[in-house]
Amino acid sequence: MASPTAHPLVVALAGGQPEAFAALYDRLGRSLLRVARVMLRNPDEAEDAVQDVFVELVRRRDRLAQVRDLDAYVFAILRHAIGRRLQRQRREKQRLTSFVPPAADKPDTGRADELTAALKTLPAEQREVIALKIDGGLTFAQIGEILNLSPNTAASRYRYAIEKLRLALE
């Protein structure tokens, strides 16, 4: 679970201290990777997306002082990185299907169980809210901030997604 933003960390990040980025990775890296894995369904792409987040953070470090919730901000950057990668995946898929017939989705690690498989069948919007809550460990307020929704709407969307997942498992 992501802990609340520590102000000194933001200051250190804004100051471009490498140890601050390492500390942020130690705090959020694993959660970021889990969310990216759920959304991208490709472990290599997920790792690249996490790297994109940190590179983007370094590039934007002069704006970090204005950030209210660092965790929500970092996950919002991840969401954009994932969005860009999903768009590229779609373009690649379209190009490939014009040459070869579409293949079935491969499990990413070979350890995918029934639940993971059911999660993959959910629409991206619902997978996203589950990933941010379960894998990202974020609060509904943070999820709302990232998705530009009220905390209540984020909570409803999450509950709806869980319910849909339950139905998919029946």
Add this chain to the structure above:
Amino acid sequence: MAPHSMSRELVELENRLRARPNDAGESDELRSRVMGAVAVELAKPLQSSRAGQWDGRYWAAAAAAVLIVMNLSLVSASREAVSIHPSVNSDQLSLELQWVRQLEAQPEGILK
């Protein structure tokens, strides 16, 4: 509905989701890779100042390109105005014009 009012069934599903295999794996390797990328990025100037530099360079290059195109157009237009063909000088042109005028006036005389 708030998540705390979810049925026990849904809460169990939530717990199953938390416990499912989605571990990060190879996190040390990824950590080194990410920290390497961070170090490379930190060595560069900040994006905002770099963007300013690029803006300046971009406008200078664009202005130079416009001037070059304008200059080439002027040179081309003036060449066309001065001569009909680069290989024809003004003496040749006046001789040919004279020949055409004679042909118009006395076609048979010239053809004989």
